[in-house]
Amino acid sequence: MSDRIRVGVLPAPSRIEWIIEQFADLAVAIDRDGRVLGLSVSPESPYLGCLDHWIGRDFREFLTEDSRSKFEDRIATVLADPDAVVRPMELNHVDNANWEFPIRYTIHDAGEDYGILLLGRDMQPFADIQQRLVREQLARERDAERFRGVETRYRVVFDASETPMAMVEPDTGRALDLNRAAMQLLSVKTDNLSANAFAQCFEGRRKGEFGEALRAAAAADDAQGVTAVLRRTGGEVRLCPEFFRASGEVALLCRMMPVTDEDQSGREFQNALAQLYESTSDAIVLTDAKGAVREANEGFLRLTDAAQLRDVQGRPLADFLARGAVDMKLIFEQLDKTGRLRGYAAQVESVVGMRATVDISAARLTGRADRQIGFILREASATQAISVAEAGATMSEEAMTNVMDLVGTASLKELVGATTDVVEKLCIETAVRLTDNNRVAAAEMLGLSRQSLYVKLRKYGLLDSASEAGGDE
Incomplete structure (x- = not known):
């Protein structure tokens, strides 16, 4: 600092310079016209960079426009009365690279021979904290605004729904929220219900038993729900609960649908079908x-x-x-x-x-x-036996049943090798009948090609009757 700020006749100049360096992040000596005579940057603030280009130039050149007027007012006060107490001033500096940084200065008049000494404390860390706080505050306000928007949309949709719905806490059975349709159905208000168990809205329902029934219905794969009778009106409703998680906590959304005579008959019909x-x-x-x-x-x-x-x-x-x-x-x-x-x-x-x-x-x-x-x-049993007997009257009922048992389990060649042409004809007739005259399927069932099946249909005089019955499908 000794080559930039001249301390003149002050005793122990090296000691004074050390004190200034320890006290100030940035020390600037200017003359009464504002020209920079010397400066010193504390080793603790290296990010301020090299400011040697300030020396010999007007200090005002390195101030932002709003800081210049503030600097002029304080310097004028010091020059008019050197003994006046001047409050510290915070100036925003700008260098040739348009880099701004705030410095809080105290002003000290060193006399006619030594000019004015500005001892500055770097305010950039505080400015960073302030900016971060401002950003966080703005982010909180945006989140709060977004939350209010979501809450508003939720409330509008929830209340506008024609389906009565209630949000219930699974462990305590307390109703967390009701929409307008649910309040009308239960003939209650949310304020009256929030401190009480949801089970009190229904006849003959105990808190523990009712909560367990709701949890079981929500966990079940079917949608049968829980049937209950309203305490105030005596009407029957069916509650269909579903689990959902919000903010890490599990709750139940219960849809309540009045049970009509139609629903009752529908349930009875379903029970009858199940039986x-x-x-x-x-x-x-x-x-x-x-x-x-x-x-x-x-x-x-x-x-x-x-x-x-x-x-x-x-x-x-x-x-x-x-x-x-x-x-x-x-x-x-x-x-x-x-x-x-x-x-x-x-x-x-x-x-x-x-x-x-x-x-x-x-x-x-x-x-x-x-x-x-x-x-x-x-x-x-009997119907099938009569049908089989009609399909092959030339064979006994037992033989015909045995032949039909073999159709589809072996190829036609093996069947014919063990029986007679009558069996072959019976097998073809049976296959055509079983497949509803689908010759492709009948050929596959008998293990024949389609052409071979046509040959055998002609052989036994079955082609005309088969064509009349259903064609080639």
């Missing part, structure tokens, strides 16, 4: 679009000699049919055409190898994303 599904002697099976068993009733378990549902669940239904993939292909072709099938004759093979003749009805269940298929399998 029919479980108790009927006919086998009922639900499969996915590929034919894998999803659900089956007790009748199907008895028919297949399966001990429990998991023994058949997930397996292809074709595994339980004697002709397997051939039967399923024919069934799927018919379902693709009309969406339903009835009276398809097939044989079911149980898990222990026993066989039973059944009539199969099937339909695609519309309106489901997984495209399930429903099957009803009914054992056909």
